Amino acid sequence: MIQKLIANIKKTNAPIVVGLDPMLSYIPSQILKKAYEEKGENLSGAAEAVWQFNKQIVDATYDLIPAVKPQIAMYEQFGIEGLMAYKKTVDYCHEKGLVVIGDVKRGDIGSTSAAYATAHLGAVEIGGKKFAGFDEDFATVNPYLGSDGINPFVDVCKECDKGIFVLVKTSNPSSGEFQDQVMTSTGKPLYEYVGQMVEKWGESTMEGDYTNVGAVVGATYPEMGKALREIMPHTYILVPGYGAQGGTGKDLVPFFNKDGLGAIVNSSRGIIAAYKKDEYARFGEAAFADASRAAVEDMIKDITQYL
Amino acid sequence: MIQKLIANIKKTNAPIVVGLDPMLSYIPSQILKKAYEEKGENLSGAAEAVWQFNKQIVDATYDLIPAVKPQIAMYEQFGIEGLMAYKKTVDYCHEKGLVVIGDVKRGDIGSTSAAYATAHLGAVEIGGKKFAGFDEDFATVNPYLGSDGINPFVDVCKECDKGIFVLVKTSNPSSGEFQDQVMTSTGKPLYEYVGQMVEKWGESTMEGDYTNVGAVVGATYPEMGKALREIMPHTYILVPGYGAQGGTGKDLVPFFNKDGLGAIVNSSRGIIAAYKKDEYARFGEAAFADASRAAVEDMIKDITQYL
Numbered sequence: 001m002i003q004k005l006i007a008n009i010k011k012t013n014a015p016i017v018v019g020l021d022p023m024l025s026y027i028p029s030q031i032l033k034k035a036y037e038e039k040g041e042n043l044s045g046a047a048e049a050v051w052q053f054n055k056q057i058v059d060a061t062y063d064l065i066p067a068v069k070p071q072i073a074m075y076e077q078f079g080i081e082g083l084m085a086y087k088k089t090v091d092y093c094h095e096k097g098l099v100v101i102g103d104v105k106r107g108d109i110g111s112t113s114a115a116y117a118t119a120h121l122g123a124v125e126i127g128g129k130k131f132a133g134f135d136e137d138f139a140t141v142n143p144y145l146g147s148d149g150i151n152p153f154v155d156v157c158k159e160c161d162k163g164i165f166v167l168v169k170t171s172n173p174s175s176g177e178f179q180d181q182v183m184t185s186t187g188k189p190l191y192e193y194v195g196q197m198v199e200k201w202g203e204s205t206m207e208g209d210y211t212n213v214g215a216v217v218g219a220t221y222p223e224m225g226k227a228l229r230e231i232m233p234h235t236y237i238l239v240p241g242y243g244a245q246g247g248t249g250k251d252l253v254p255f256f257n258k259d260g261l262g263a264i265v266n267s268s269r270g271i272i273a274a275y276k277k278d279e280y281a282r283f284g285e286a287a288f289a290d291a292s293r294a295a296v297e298d299m300i301k302d303i304t305q306y307l
Numbered sequence: 308m309i310q311k312l313i314a315n316i317k318k319t320n321a322p323i324v325v326g327l328d329p330m331l332s333y334i335p336s337q338i339l340k341k342a343y344e345e346k347g348e349n350l351s352g353a354a355e356a357v358w359q360f361n362k363q364i365v366d367a368t369y370d371l372i373p374a375v376k377p378q379i380a381m382y383e384q385f386g387i388e389g390l391m392a393y394k395k396t397v398d399y400c401h402e403k404g405l406v407v408i409g410d411v412k413r414g415d416i417g418s419t420s421a422a423y424a425t426a427h428l429g430a431v432e433i434g435g436k437k438f439a440g441f442d443e444d445f446a447t448v449n450p451y452l453g454s455d456g457i458n459p460f461v462d463v464c465k466e467c468d469k470g471i472f473v474l475v476k477t478s479n480p481s482s483g484e485f486q487d488q489v490m491t492s493t494g495k496p497l498y499e500y501v502g503q504m505v506e507k508w509g510e511s512t513m514e515g516d517y518t519n520v521g522a523v524v525g526a527t528y529p530e531m532g533k534a535l536r537e538i539m540p541h542t543y544i545l546v547p548g549y550g551a552q553g554g555t556g557k558d559l560v561p562f563f564n565k566d567g568l569g570a571i572v573n574s575s576r577g578i579i580a581a582y583k584k585d586e587y588a589r590f591g592e593a594a595f596a597d598a599s600r601a602a603v604e605d606m607i608k609d610i611t612q613y614l
Contacts, residue, residue: 003612023418024433073415073422077431079440080394084387105415107449108380110481111330115380124384126331126349131338133386144451144474146481172416174453177504180491181497190488190497197484299587 008066015204019268021071047081060289063067117156162213171241226254243270249302315373326575328378355386367596411441424463470519478525478548533561550577554611
């Protein structure tokens with residue numbers, strides 16, 4: 001699957017991913033109004049609004065971008081109805097040729113991790129036939145439980161040609177509390193060890209120069225990104241924290257390899273709620289999707305100018 | 308919410324929780340057959356079988372136990388249909404007076420963690436009204452992202468009288484890869500520091516002698532459980548790994564406080580698939596729920612004899 005992602009990145013010349021993390025406060029009033037009229041002012045109506053909002057953003061940007069990253073929490077908060085909107089979004093993005101990174105941050109052990117992997121990347125067998133649950137292309141995974149948590153995902157990736165991105169160094173201010181702790185065994189911080197393990201977990205999943213086991217490293221920590229880039233030469237890095245969280249185009253250079261590949265940068269709010277920023281206010285609420293397209297174009301320029 | 312859990316534990320004199328982690332291979336053929344006939348041999352039929360299986364186990368055990376812990380991965384693998392069975396299970400257990408611990412191991416940052424907390428413990432506001440998504444009583448949470456990931460859950464716990472259990476030292480063989488790393492800053496392993504933070508995150512949520520921020524510590528590591536019991540005096544410990552994973556009743560003593568409280572021990576496969584064990588084979592497949600009841604009674608005896 002990593003080669004499909006790379007092919008999409010090369011085709012668009014855009015090492016970026018649009019985070020489809022809709023909050024109700026981002027959704028223009030005309031979409032909310034219509035959805036509530038049709039489905040009621042309830043979970044069903046809210047989920048419909050989320051789906052219509054996503055659809056317009058995807059329609060306005062899909063030809064410019066290689067991938068999307070829906071954040072499942074934003075759908076899960078609307079219960080079953082929200083998860084139906086998530087699934088519709090995944091399927092619609094596939095129809096548009098986009099790689100879908102399910103930002104699900106799942107992680108457990110053994111048969112439970114296998115069940116999560118099946119839910120998001122694989123298919124469950126019922127009466128001899130296979131049925132896919134959510135069917136994203138990549139999923140984000142939490143490493144806290146160690147290899148027992150990751151290996152079942154790797155097995156499903158190999159079986160179904162899918163991939164994962166494992167959290168290594170996250171973009172948030174308190175990510176250092178545990179991730180930056182220096183270990184007596186190596187004299188290095190924990191996140192570097194997690195990075196080494198990611199490179200190792202990926203070994204059996206090589207496709208060309210990269211593995212199907214990627215890493216998440218926040219744009220807000222470029223020095224650490226540089227160290228991790230060296231520790232994980234065959235690992236694709238998914239980089240959150242650009243834009244709203246403070247990372248800029250110049251900060252992103254260390255995350256890439258010399259081939260201009262090796263990293264894909266996410267922006268969520270900065271793209272999907274672009275119309276709320278002064279910079280794109282000229283589009284107005286009704287043309288919110290055009291504002292998103294302009295924000296995507298600007299983001300691509302900002303990042304590729306340094307590569 | 309921790310006091311509701313404690314009240315249920317005192318009422319039943321059973322510091323245990325039944326893990327509702329159904330795999331298709333656990334479900335008796337008569338239930339599968341009926342569900343497939345009614346709903347089709349597909350995700351819908353499988354989800355119906357899961358729900359019918361759960362219902363019979365809950366009906367056979369609810370008067371003996373304080374709480375259940377459905378493992379959402381086992382439902383999520385059946386997609387939307389599976390999550391509908393999860394929600395039905397949560398609601399049914401509430402009708403039966405049980406405390407429901409959603410074993411969801413979610414964890415993200417800021418507004419995303421808030422969305423997960425809303426999904427599982429809170430309610431989302433739509434047009435001035437509140438709607439609950441999954442509405443468990445407790446959720447399990449992964450700490451890898453630090454305080455930014457946990458605090459939004461704590462806020463929802465306070466607002467809605469709910470609780471969480473944070474992963475500290477998990478029961479699996481490879482849990483030590485990252486969790487046991489000794490930190491140069493303290494000379495202690497990471498899991499002890501996570502335990503200290505759990506006690507701290509809980510401070511503002513005290514109810515009686517315990518907080519609404521619990522910890523997950525595996526039965527398979529009783530020495531570490533002992534150390535964590537001292538580090539976290541006001542923290543309830545959810546203990547997985549009893550039975551199938553190797554922990555025994557005697558191993559569990561260190562997880563409890565002197566008051567006989569402070570810990571709740573989970574068993575999943577050992578209860579819900581008891582009829583498949585030699586020990587309970589006399590019940591046969593048709594009376595699988597009676598086998599589960601016998602296994603619950605034996606588990607309570609095994610644990611309380613040492614307290």
